[in-house]
Amino acid sequence: MAQQAFKVASQEVTTYINRYWKYSPSPLSIRQLMDFGRTATSQDSYRYLRCELPIRLAHIMKELHHLPNILMEMPSVQTLNGWYSQSLSELIEFREKNADNDSDCMVDKFTDLIHNINQRHSTVIETMAKGIMELKTVVKNHSLDHSSLQYFLDRFYINRTSMRLLITQHLTLFGDEEPFKRHIGCINPNCSVMKIVESAAEDASSLCDQYYMAAPKVEIEEHNAAGNLSPVTICYIPSQLHYMVFELLKNSMRATVEKHIEGYSELPPIKVIITAGKEDIVIRVVDRGGGVPLNKLDVVFSYMYSTAPDPQQSLFDAERSESISPMAGYGYGLPLSRLYARYLNGDLKLSPLEGYGMDAYIYLKRFSVNANEVIPVFSEAATQRYKFGNLSGDWTCPQ
Amino acid sequence: MAQQAFKVASQEVTTYINRYWKYSPSPLSIRQLMDFGRTATSQDSYRYLRCELPIRLAHIMKELHHLPNILMEMPSVQTLNGWYSQSLSELIEFREKNADNDSDCMVDKFTDLIHNINQRHSTVIETMAKGIMELKTVVKNHSLDHSSLQYFLDRFYINRTSMRLLITQHLTLFGDEEPFKRHIGCINPNCSVMKIVESAAEDASSLCDQYYMAAPKVEIEEHNAAGNLSPVTICYIPSQLHYMVFELLKNSMRATVEKHIEGYSELPPIKVIITAGKEDIVIRVVDRGGGVPLNKLDVVFSYMYSTAPDPQQSLFDAERSESISPMAGYGYGLPLSRLYARYLNGDLKLSPLEGYGMDAYIYLKRFSVNANEVIPVFSEAATQRYKFGNLSGDWTCPQ
Numbered sequence: 032m033a034q035q036a037f038k039v040a041s042q043e044v045t046t047y048i049n050r051y052w053k054y055s056p057s058p059l060s061i062r063q064l065m066d067f068g069r070t071a072t073s074q075d076s077y078r079y080l081r082c083e084l085p086i087r088l089a090h091i092m093k094e095l096h097h098l099p100n101i102l103m104e105m106p107s108v109q110t111l112n113g114w115y116s117q118s119l120s121e122l123i124e125f126r127e128k129n130a131d132n133d134s135d136c137m138v139d140k141f142t143d144l145i146h147n148i149n150q151r152h153s154t155v156i157e158t159m160a161k162g163i164m165e166l167k168t169v170v171k172n173h174s175l176d177h178s179s180l181q182y183f184l185d186r187f188y189i190n191r192t193s194m195r196l197l198i199t200q201h202l203t204l205f206g207d208e209e210p211f212k213r214h215i216g217c218i219n220p221n222c223s224v225m226k227i228v229e230s231a232a233e234d235a236s237s238l239c240d241q242y243y244m245a246a247p248k249v250e251i252e253e254h255n256a257a258g259n260l261s262p263v264t265i266c267y268i269p270s271q272l273h274y275m276v277f278e279l280l281k282n283s284m285r286a287t288v289e290k291h292i293e294g295y296s297e298l299p300p301i302k303v304i305i306t307a308g309k310e311d312i313v314i315r316v317v318d319r320g321g322g323v324p325l326n327k328l329d330v331v332f333s334y335m336y337s338t339a340p341d342p343q344q345s346l347f348d349a350e351r352s353e354s355i356s357p358m359a360g361y362g363y364g365l366p367l368s369r370l371y372a373r374y375l376n377g378d379l380k381l382s383p384l385e386g387y388g389m390d391a392y393i394y395l396k397r398f399s400v401n402a403n404e405v406i407p408v409f410s411e412a413a414t415q416r417y418k419f420g421n422l423s424g425d426w427t428c429p430q
Numbered sequence: 431m432a433q434q435a436f437k438v439a440s441q442e443v444t445t446y447i448n449r450y451w452k453y454s455p456s457p458l459s460i461r462q463l464m465d466f467g468r469t470a471t472s473q474d475s476y477r478y479l480r481c482e483l484p485i486r487l488a489h490i491m492k493e494l495h496h497l498p499n500i501l502m503e504m505p506s507v508q509t510l511n512g513w514y515s516q517s518l519s520e521l522i523e524f525r526e527k528n529a530d531n532d533s534d535c536m537v538d539k540f541t542d543l544i545h546n547i548n549q550r551h552s553t554v555i556e557t558m559a560k561g562i563m564e565l566k567t568v569v570k571n572h573s574l575d576h577s578s579l580q581y582f583l584d585r586f587y588i589n590r591t592s593m594r595l596l597i598t599q600h601l602t603l604f605g606d607e608e609p610f611k612r613h614i615g616c617i618n619p620n621c622s623v624m625k626i627v628e629s630a631a632e633d634a635s636s637l638c639d640q641y642y643m644a645a646p647k648v649e650i651e652e653h654n655a656a657g658n659l660s661p662v663t664i665c666y667i668p669s670q671l672h673y674m675v676f677e678l679l680k681n682s683m684r685a686t687v688e689k690h691i692e693g694y695s696e697l698p699p700i701k702v703i704i705t706a707g708k709e710d711i712v713i714r715v716v717d718r719g720g721g722v723p724l725n726k727l728d729v730v731f732s733y734m735y736s737t738a739p740d741p742q743q744s745l746f747d748a749e750r751s752e753s754i755s756p757m758a759g760y761g762y763g764l765p766l767s768r769l770y771a772r773y774l775n776g777d778l779k780l781s782p783l784e785g786y787g788m789d790a791y792i793y794l795k796r797f798s799v800n801a802n803e804v805i806p807v808f809s810e811a812a813t814q815r816y817k818f819g820n821l822s823g824d825w826t827c828p829q
Binding site for chain 1: 454455457585653654655656703705706707708709710712714720721723724725776777779781782783784785786789791793802803804805806807808809810811812814815818823824825826827
């Protein structure tokens with residue numbers, strides 16, 4: 032009987048997915064989000080979100096259902112699927128029941144609804160990570176199609192990041208969430224990149240110092256080729272930028288201390304340079320912590336090789352830092368940082384010099400009008416990717 | 431009648447391709463090439479090559495025939511196809527006629543045959559580049575599937591590099607080609623990386639000086655984490671390594687001079703660091719020449735946007751440098767340098783800091799046993815790549 036009810040619910044959700052997946056998501060640029068935040072009423076925001084959220088949900092759920100059955104059967108993935116189904120159903124029922132009703136009362140109800148959705152999904156990353164761990168206990172590691180899983184997880188987490196941003200913007204602007212000074216929702220139109228790097232360096236230093244009783248210095252330089260040598264500023268989500276820089280500095284500090292553990296007094300400094308050109312703002316972090324071999328980079332960015340975070344304890348959203356073993360080796364912090372960069376049309380890249388050090392780069396779009404959301408679309412290309420992604424052999428493999 | 435003859439020849443070649451494509455190529459590591467060069471007789475080499483060359487040819491010709499018809503119809507691509515067909519036919523006829531004959535006389539005839547093949551194919555890169563130019567005059571640039579063409583050309587040129595190396599090894603060891611001192615064929619078992627960088631820097635400097643009447647200094651540092659601070663050496667093909675380093679330094683010098691053209695006396699130096707770890711040797715070239723925006727990197731490595739070299743004049747093989755406009759902007763030098771690195775299981779990467787400078791990295795395998803040939807195999811994965819490679823839309827595009 033319970034199973035029967037589950038099936039009916041599933042069928043209903045499948046109908047919803049197929050109905051909303053036909054629409055394309057409407058990604059916004061940081062500029063649009065900011066303009067919208069400055070001028071839109073709560074009704075405008077409500078009308079945009081009640082269309083957009085189900086579409087983004089439907090796209091990622093369509094993709095979730097392309098995961099190998101064996102992963103879908105893992106208890107944690109079932110839990111996740113339940114959350115996504117419930118949220119999609121609630122949003123669509125709300126939308127279809129109240130199609131023409133824009134009253135303030137309706138907006139308030141919607142605001143409550145998406146507040147609850149945000150709460151429900153707060154441990155999605157940890158829960159999916161647990162699902163991967165569950166999978167690894169039943170399937171041998173080497174028989175997993177790592178490349179397709181990595182492809183899926185990158186998309187799944189970016190989709191989540193995008194939905195949380197849209198919801199948090201609404202809640203900060205029109206709900207009970209506390210706004211930041213001079214911010215438009217979560218966006219600061221005039222982030223000082225230097226200040227964010229300094230604050231991330233302070234946080235990383237203090238953590239490193241607690242853990243190792245020592246921390247390398249961080250030397251920061253700034254070169255603004257675009258703006259008359261004035262300080263480099265950017266319209267961005269400061270919490271995400273802080274998360275990325277903190278992650279790189281934390282890794283650099285750990286590597287530096289561990290490589291030079293015999294001679295604490297002479298820890299080579301970490302050198303950060305902030306540059307601004309006509310299109311890009313780049314933050315380069317150079318350390319002498321010994322790097323990794325080039326062919327380990329995939330592992331460094333992999334969700335599958337990482338120590339899974341514990342759903343009971345830690346949260347991975349940009350506003351919080353990892354809570355377990357804060358100076359631990361490469362975990363989820365690096366792949367998630369790269370997602371944040373890519374989500375707004377930037378990137379995060381690493382160039383190791385094995386035995387010497389690591390050069391890390393955060394690429395950001397200088398202009399908010401180019402910092403577009405880049406979010407997954409479930410399409411023919413994605414289907415082909417899942418179908419043929421694990422085909423290897425168009426090159427001879429290195430032995 | 432002529433057309434009839436052409437068709438018969440084509441049919442015969444198709445049969446050959448389909449017969450030999452069924453075998454997998456046997457890639458070698460630099461170590462194997464060296465050991466083989468040290469101990470093998472000319473008969474051993476003959477027996478290996480008369481099997482291996484037709485297989486490598488068949489794989490790339492199978493792929494050539496997957497090119498869009500419109501490219502295959504270009505006069506220069508027809509010429510190329512003719513060369514490849516002739517070489518395959520000659521090799522296979524020779525092989526099948528003389529299957530069990532290893533006499534010295536047969537080896538000499540084979541040595542002559544592959545010498546002629548090497549000559550015939552000497553302008554393959556320029557001729558293919560001309561074919562692309564021809565294509566661009568008949569097809570609008572935007573309607574070309576750049577990604578599939580780039581995929582093909584990378585594979586086509588690596589295949590050629592691999593065959594030329596095998597042939598040149600044989601000719602240097604057993605033919606009339608002049609051997610280098612202390613080399614095994616084209617391989618130097620003890621290349622000093624520093625000496626190659628110094629010599630490439632000298633060459634680039636003198637070219638830059640001729641062209642601009644000024645050249646930035648090159649500062650070279652070496653860090654050998656693996657070998658007790660001794661100089662970094664590698665078993666490699668010095669001509670290819672010189673080609674790559676020269677290309678990077680030439681680009682860095684041009685960028686530096688052009689950015690600082692107003693103040694020649696203060697050209698910021700180019701900083702090269704050579705590092706060796708347990709697995710990798712890395713050469714990092716850092717300049718302050720203003721870099722490029724991140725989203726222009728594809729263009730920098732693209733064969734389609736480059737100024738095509740002239741088949742009548744220049745040659746792109748590692749042993750020679752470009753002859754036309756030697757300080758020209760990004761041409762074929764950079765994508766070909768990346769191919770050389772990737773061919774032996776390494777890589778070449780660029781990290782630009784737009785408005786400031788460029789960081790370039792050459793990655794090499796420290797041990798010759800890991801420096802395996804990585805060569806294209808025509809397989810299901812490649813077929814799918816051509817079929818679906820131009821599918822876009824698994825992400826929302828930045829506007």
